Amino acid sequence: MAGIDILASAMVGANATFLADLYARWVNNPDSVDASFQELFAALNDDARAVLHDASGASWSPRPKGGFAPEPEAPAPAKGGKPAAAGGLDAAAARQQAMDSLRALMFIRAYRVRGHLEADLDPLHLSKPKAHPELDPQTYGFTAADMDRPIFIDRVLGRETATLREIMSILRATYCGPIGVEFMHIQDPEQKAWIQQKVEGAPWTRQYDAAGKKKILQQLTEAEGFESFCARKYVGTKRFGLEGGEVTIPAVQTVIETAANGGANEIVIGMAHRGRLNTLVNVVKKPFTKVFAEFKGISANPDDVQGSGDVKYHLGTSTDIEINGRQVHLSLQPNPSHLEVIDPVVVGKVRARQDMSGDTKGRRSVMGILLHGDAAFAGQGVVYETLAMSQLIGYRTGGTVHVITNNQIGFTTVPVHAYSGLYCTDVAKSVQAPILHVNGDDPEAVVFCAQMAAEYRMKFGADIVLDIVCYRRHGHNETDEPAFTQPLMYARIKETKTTRTLYAERLAQSGAVSAEDGKAMLEAFYAQLEDAYQAAQTFKPNKADWLEGHWSGLKAAGSEEPEKEDITSVALDTLREVGSALARVPADFNANSKITRQLEAKKNAIESGEGIDWATGEALAFGSLLLEGHRIRLSGEDVQRGTFSHRHCVLVDQKTQAEYMPLNNIRDGQMRMEAFNSLLSEMGVLGFDYGYTLADPGTLTLWEGQFGDFANGAQVVIDQFIASAETKWLRMSGLVMLLPHGYEGQGPEHSSARLERYLQLCAEKNMAVCNFTTPANYFHALRRQLKRNYRKPLIVMTPKSLLRHKLAISSLADFAPGSHFQVVIPETDAIAAPDKVKRVVLCTGKVYYDLLQERRDKKVQDVAIIRMEQMYPFPKNTLGRVLSEYKNAEVVWCQEEPENMGAWTFLDRRIEKVLKDLGGKAQRPLYVGREEAASPATGSAKVHQQQQEALVHQALGLS
Incomplete structure (x- = not known):
């Protein structure tokens, strides 16, 4: 049973002895009890400890780790011979105060552990959070009569004393509002204390002045405005828009700005396709004109750059931006539809940049941001593999900020079918990452959490997860009909105002940004987009930026510059x-x-x-x-x-x-x-x-x-x-x-x-x-x-x-000067002259030595063995030169693998073309090897040996 559950039951009398015994153990050795009890006992005031001391008989002589002052001298007896309690209270009153403090502490801790279960996270309000008994004061022995009575809690929540109603008000605002915090699973006390200090008292409700609110509205305007503009201009075109989750954009912008202010000078971003176009233009600053040109079918690359290209919502880009006087490089990695596979790629790139800059201890100068969908974060194993690397010596990067655009659906799959746990983020607890769940229709709460996430990463060098609970206004893509499978959800979405609309109304009501100013902001942005749209009609890309910076001086594939290779030998x-x-x-x-x-x-x-x-x-x-x-x-x-x-x-x-x-340790300076x-x-x-x-x-x-x-x-x-x-x-x-x-x-x-x-x-x-x-x-x-x-x-x-x-x-x-790489290694033994050779065996890898040994053992002189060391790029010219000596020989391809595996099916026609061009006796190669098979190899050593001997003999013409 968890510590909080044990304490809860103990305080109503059933397990008081157990709690007293635990306390006695803690006094003598704080590390001998669970960390949650260590935290609780260390937080108690002296009166609360006195209650447990009386029950346990523990000595107060030692000063426990993180503990309390030594026992004070006993107060003078009061009239009637009974000792007075500390602070002038009688013993009964002191005992009541101690009990109140203990129960209040347990009540507070319950909210820190489970408050998120009653948080208001769903902007659609499709289901209300269920009330949990752990968050009910009655569970801890309080009654309605206790709500307005002072409770002595020894400065918890910043108060020395408070009424139960005041305590509960702070707890509800902190842990059951638009933010649900999961952090009590973290073992590091400093990290837990930092998060607790950040969130308690609900500071996001008073964090932003008028300028800050206007900035958030502007970012939301750009996010929503881009999507609605594209929806009008490109009707029926797939773009995997961000509608319903537009608050992701100000969240990511806040993470970047906060990290930059904390010392990061490069941010590497990875994400799937939903919201990628919005992120490209509004975060990584890809020109609107270029994106609109791609909608028209214009290639993302200049005409002189070859390649297949990809759909626009898989592409990446990079740029340099200035944040408060600092140059910060942003890059968004291209990614296929295998959603989360980009995760390890991003953190690998972050690690390399840190290593190159010499930031190998703190690893704060370069940071990764990974944007996930809720279903993918819960469902794809590579998410866990990436998390599992996060603190390993060869793979750590100083922490990654994970941002989940939680649409509460994956294609057509609802959460109850998408993951087994309570949240899509449960896997992150495996590495003790804190998780901030936040209602996507409260932009200020979202931005607060984004700032907190970046600060946490920069301070502690560890992963953190921001779970933005929002929705997907359209189907899986813009041509999909979501009501086929989720009629109730999409009926609610149709009647739900957009996040920007709600926020603009809220700011207008408070006077922070007038309705007229909010409308003008949106109209100005639409005008900017219209200008870019018109410019896109004649746009042509004029450069590809992929071989700049660290890649400068290297040849682009398909360019006219010749491929060159320096000498590989060594003195x-x-x-x-x-x-x-x-x-x-x-x-x-x-x-x-x-x-x-x-x-x-x-x-x-x-x-x-x-x-x-x-x-x-x-x-x-x-x-x-x-x-x-x-x-x-x-x-x-x-x-x-x-x-x-x-x-x-x-x-x-x-x-x-x-x-x-x-x-x-070869030499100094290496x-x-x-x-x-x-x-x-x-x-x-x-x-x-x-x-x-x-x-x-x-x-x-x-x-x-x-x-x-x-x-x-x-x-x-x-x-x-x-x-x-x-x-x-x-x-x-x-x-x-x-x-x-x-x-x-x-x-x-x-x-x-x-x-x-x-x-x-x-x-x-x-x-x-x-x-x-x-x-x-x-x-x-x-x-x-x-x-x-x-x-x-x-x-x-x-x-x-x-x-x-x-x-x-x-x-x-x-290895020395004069040596080089050989794509094909010709015959090396002293066998018959080439015109006397009856058969040439082509092979690759280990089977060569089996063939060589058998040929030597059997003293075969008329079979040459040629090794193909490189199969691709196919060495057509070199192989032709080697085979040209053996115009009277038949040619066989020998391999260990079954016929439907290995190199045979790839090389067959290529070797045939070489032979036909030579015009010798052999016009195509013959196959020697294992027969076709579903399994790569036999599990029997005896059968393996028989098969191997047979193919070697057949290749050499011995059977």
């Missing part, structure tokens, strides 16, 4: 310097003995120049980039050690648990690498790291799946951002995805990284998809990511068994 001295650091640990560092042997092996490989394995090749790429001025960010599940215990980029002292990163073991999340973390790349093209950012097919859980991020964002929204990314892949008999979920899915998404040179066979090629591919004059995602099918395979090694010369 031998630098390679040896990095290699030496990899094997060097401080003398007082107690490394694990097994790792010590691995480090020694790395040292020997570097010194001898031979036998460099996969992990060492990767580390050489990282270290050389660090020395060249690039940061490295590696994130994912268990990446520090590596899923297969191969990387060990973070060493752990076996006695102290201290950490040491060799790559951060850049730093960060490697973060992520929470057990794919969608959230991949989205975060993708967002990081949007902000910082100069850092090599990598996300690694624990197993490759675990990326299935992040498919929306892959489909909607990684594969398509450049062509849709002109947003480039250099993200590297590392996906362990390879058939070793580990079953369906630990074999395939679903190579086919990435290849199916490939077009317009949107990303690179590779399956490397050598550490050196991996090294060059990683360095290539930052040595180009453009950025593309890199998808890598990384090895498992090859991490320690005796043949999957490289020499130091393969």
Whole structure:
């Protein structure tokens, strides 16, 4: 039972002994009781404590943490020999006062915990809040006769004494008016006290003078005016307008202004489609003319910028605005209809901006604002994944302000079908975020909460949720008929005045803004929109702003500027310097003995120049980039050690648990690498790291799946951002995805990284998809990511068994000057002359070594094996040159995956075209591999081995 419930019952007599015993424990050790009881006991005055002291027999000698003064000397006996009470009252009166204070404190706490349950939050008033017994004074032993009697509460609510009626009036105004506050679930006492101090006494009712009220009305005018203007000019056009929730605009503007005044100089915003156009023009200041031109069908991009584009209510933009003399950069991220998937992207971008500016401790200079719908916030798991990252060392951003435009409906689904809890915001309690529910038809209360939310974030560096309870005046879109499914709600909406109308009437009645001035304000704004509408008839975009700032100097996709790639090889001295650091640990560092042997092996490989394995090749790429001025960010599940215990980029002292990163100790002044073991999340973390790349093209950012097919859980991020964002929204990314892949008999979920899915998404040179066979090629591919004059995602099918395979090694010369990345690796063994070769086997990845070993064991001389290291962009010219030597040979494609998976269906026709152009014996490739299957792999190790031997023999022509 919660502390408040126990106390409530105790004060009516049933559990007095229990309360007394609890108090006795608290006196001796405050931490031995629940935090809520600690708070209650510490707030009591001495008379109240005396009641509990008498019942418990507790000693007052110790001074409890946050407690009270020592017991005063006993007062002199009164006439008749009975001791007098403190303050001159007799014992009975003192006891009554103490009981009154205790009960009043419990009553007050009940409102702090449950007052929101009776708050007036719904502007439609479709249902009235139910009365809760915890908020009834009778629950605590008070009667009607007690309402006007002074209650001694020891300065709670700012009063030393007050009548019960006065206390209740303050509580009702604070917690049961247009704002419902949920904050008592927070464990941090400072945060709770701050919120309590902010809201008690209902300061929003007297916060704004005439100028402040006029400012809110102006913001509402612009929000509502834009929607109504668009509704008249573009009848029947989908725009996902904000009607019914227009107060969201002044709320977001207030959050931005407050954060800027608190020191933020950049705000990153993410939101779904509802209200996006309004946010674009009124918050991020996209020109009205440009938006109206897009309504006419004019592209958002100049004619010389290629790409598919996107519908206008998915687009983003950015701008610089001035707030009280401060320059603040605002950006609204483009977002697909997969609503909440933008959440981790935004916080990832915020993190990158903070890292780039050096704000890595306070993390207050850049802030994220996420706008949600109520159904999406409750229903989509990525919301929780994003919240769960909010205080983790590798992902925290100093807090995000979440603003929910709570339409009380999701498409056609009402709350009772949309979420199981009391509110759509319940998931935010998982990270102890305070939640401010507010009636959207009370603009001043909304703006007050928005200011409070931003102040909280800037002070405590933690997430906070602003839940604006409003409604959706139209259907899911402007062509939808909502009365089909919600007739009662939409009947009420039809008879409900708009928020601006109600507020303008309220200001006119109070004299803050006259009705004439309010009308003139709206007419002036309509005139401004009409001018922009006329200008849109001849508007043409003249620039694309996507390669400015940190992206300046990089090539835009489709532009006439040639794609260039700097040399990826590294000087031998630098390679040896990095290699030496990899094997060097401080003398007082107690490394694990097994790792010590691995480090020694790395040292020997570097010194001898031979036998460099996969992990060492990767580390050489990282270290050389660090020395060249690039940061490295590696994130994912268990990446520090590596899923297969191969990387060990973070060493752990076996006695102290201290950490040491060799790559951060190569030389003084170098850049730093960060490697973060992520929470057990794919969608959230991949989205975060993708967002990081949007902000910082100069850092090599990598996300690694624990197993490759675990990326299935992040498919929306892959489909909607990684594969398509450049062509849709002109947003480039250099993200590297590392996906362990390879058939070793580990079953369906630990074999395939679903190579086919990435290849199916490939077009317009949107990303690179590779399956490397050598550490050196991996090294060059990683360095290539930052040595180009453009950025593309890199998808890598990384090895498992090859991490320690005796043949999957490289020499130091393969990394040194003269070496380079190979999209295709030709035959490397001394076999028959090309014109004597009867068969060429094309393959990619780990199966190469199975083929190679079997060919050597069987001494086959007339079969060549060619490795395709990069499948997309398809290396047509290079593959043609390699295959041109084998005009008398047939060509087969060999893969481990089933025929309906892997690279076969993607490469088949492309290889065929190369062969036809060559005019040799082979006109198309033959398939060798596993048969079509619904599951990626067998779960039987024995069957796996049989299948693997069969496909290797068939590929080599041995069966």
